[in-house]
Amino acid sequence: QVQLVESGGGLVQPGGSLRLSCAASGSIFSIYHMGWYRQAPGKERELVARISSGGSTIHTDSVKGRFTISRDNAKNTVYLQMNSLKPEDTAVYYCNAAFRTLGYWGQGTQVTVSS
Numbered sequence: 260q261v262q263l264v265e266s267g268g269g270l271v272q273p274g275g276s277l278r279l280s281c282a283a284s285g286s287i288f289s290i291y292h293m294g295w296y297r298q299a300p301g302k303e304r305e306l307v308a309r310i311s312s313g314g315s316t317i318h319t320d321s322v323k324g325r326f327t328i329s330r331d332n333a334k335n336t337v338y339l340q341m342n343s344l345k346p347e348d349t350a351v352y353y354c355n356a357a358f359r360t361l362g363y364w365g366q367g368t369q370v371t372v373s374s
Contacts, residue, residue: 268368281354288335297350
């Protein structure tokens with residue numbers, strides 16, 4: 260069992276930055292592949308970025324060059340650095356932990372990009 264708690268969301272102006280954090284507890288963090296997903300109103304949840312247990316990363320095309328996922332296994336935490344934010348980045352952002360057939364979600368953190 261893994262518990263995930265996201266933090267760092269908020270209201271930011273277009274062009275601004277935020278860093279989301281996801282703190283994990285309850286299991287061996289380093290074995291999990293970690294991901295950030297987001298869900299905008301009226302839309303399906305989508306993958307934003309993912310980092311493997313070995314540190315390999317992928318970012319969806321819409322955030323490449325603006326967002327960066329990273330992890331600190333010593334702190335059991337995964338981060339999402341978001342720069343050059345756009346109004347279309349507005350969504351609830353969710354942290355996900357996956358290992359084989361197991362998957363866990365956090366409660367989500369709201370990110371609103373608006374002037």
